[in-house]
Amino acid sequence: MFEHIERIQIISVIGSLTFLAMIIRLIKHKMLKEAYAILWLIFGVVFLICSVWKKGLDYFAGIVGIYYPPALLFLIMIIALILVLIQFSIIVSSQNDKIRQLSQEVALLSISWQKNKKLEEPSDNAKNKPDC
């Protein structure tokens, strides 16, 4: 198995490992939430498998009817990117809702606070300013 290692295989194994290491490092340093890293990790592992097990790529390309096996790699990569982008759109939409709700609560809280302050003000003026 190992006597036929090609240069591209070594490069892609190193590439996949570097990618996985980068993702893991980001999670470790809390710069990336585990929930959002799942897709990246899955596809990192898929690429690692594809780099190590070259026959596998040929095999699956044959099953799907792709004549040029590396094209399968591109396909997987495009699917990965689309999935991650959809995930982003979902997150953006949900954050949009949350930010809206937050803004509304802040605005409503601020107005009820202003009202309470107005109600308290006359008594404050009667007592003069408290020294604090």
Next chain:
Amino acid sequence: MNKSVCIIIPCYNEQENIAGVIAEVVALPGEREILVINDGSTDATSMRARETGKAVVIDMPANLGVGGAVQTGLKYAARNNYQYAVKLDGDGQHNPASIDSLLQPLHENNADIVIGSRFITENEGFKSTFWRRAGISVFEFIVRWLTGRRITDATSGLRAYNRSAIEFMEKYYPSFDYPEPEEIILACKNQLRLQEIPVVMRERRSGMSTISSAMSIYFMLKVTLSMLFISLRSPEKKEG
């Protein structure tokens, strides 16, 4: 809290118009709470509204768009136990004198939401530009297709809500840009009774309309898409 009607005026950069609108509402007989929702204006809208001393002014911390601003007003009305809410644009297009006729069907319990339409009576007041009218016809068609109802002025922002509509919309109001046509589908879907009454509208006094021509294609697409999906979704579950 003896005022039962809350007038919600969402506005964005309306420093020239807002004080006039407030003054017109104040001049009407009867007591109403005037609630100005300043949706992150960059001009003196908030100050002009406060200066009148007649309105409660809510400043949104960021610009949320009309939907988010209106929903804030409805939340306020819901939490402060108002029986009715009327939504009026801050640009002076809507004549506050029509508030009473908007509230009439609600008082009689014939509707939950009343929409002021400028197209029921012919040739009276401001009817908007050709393209805007074309857009409104498209919405009329879509509303009819999705709900079977005939709403002649789906984009009209002049609306009145009773307590059950306030309580529903406070939670589920289409809280993005251009919410009016979506609101109609949402209301029908959730068994809120709609009624349209004729009103006369005016041309905005100053400032720019929120819908520029470049945005109108986005507007049409977005609103149509939202309407389709609201009608595809199952009705919101009412709590309690």
